[in-house]
Amino acid sequence: MPHSKPDPLSDLLAELARHAGAPGRERRLPPVENWNPPHCGDIGMEIRADGSWWHQNGRITRPSMVELFATILRKDEDGLTYLVTPGEKVVVHVADAHFLGTRVDRIETGQGPSIVVTTNVGDSVIVGPGHPLWVEIDPITGIPRPYVRVRGRLTARILRAPFYELVDWADLKDDRLILSSGGIVFDLGAVEGLAP
Structure with missing residues (x-):
């Protein structure tokens, strides 16, 4: 039986879902500044100068997904921006502002x-x-x-x-x-x- 190729974005979404609040509850920002997971690399995430979010050159068009990712965004002292969950951290390339x-x-x-x-x-x-x-x-x-x-x-x-x-x-x-x-x-x- 062939093995499917791992999808880092799906893994990140699954990890985020485990820590997200129940649907319909007031938006609360997770304490990303307290999370210290291992760096898991570059999965091709970027925020372009026009504010659009992209993954591996494909635009993320669902506003709810962009808003969810924005809640786990963090810029560290190293000058790089990351999506952060308690279990992993991936780099996000930012052209201008977040x-x-x-x-x-x-x-x-x-x-x-x-x-x-x-x-x-x-x-x-x-x-x-x-x-x-x-x-x-x-x-x-x-x-x-x-x-x-x-x-x-x-x-x-x-x-x-x-x-x-x-x-x-x-x-x-x-x-x-x-x-x-x-x-x-x-x-x-x-x-x-x-x-x-």
Whole structure:
């Protein structure tokens, strides 16, 4: 009887299913920072610059699977990103950011006006000390690339439309756009460099 070729992705999903909560329960993030499994190699997982997830050059199109994988994503001190379960750890190649910031909202908190960034995988974070916001300028195109820390060392690149909402909400100070959130002031950059 022929032996079937092992499928690392199926093994990872099976391992994850053993530790996932019951269907319909509120989403809870597993304590991936406490798990220390052996490194199991490279199975061809990647997150491309447009936020799409791929396995061995095939796009993962089920949003529920992407959201599930996002809950066990971790970036370690070695600078590499991994999918982590209690039993195994596999590398994920990340072209830019781990997630996309698809929406921004303004709310009032005990620290004054704050910004909530929502990602393409269902995370929502309040920009502030634990979730800083920064803007990098693409050296080739000169286009601003805004980011926010989501959790651990994982980041989201804020898409253009929500970023320009942030620009609209910002105050002008010495030709720079300044945005307050979570009791912290963030510099979005020079006005001339942020024109849509």
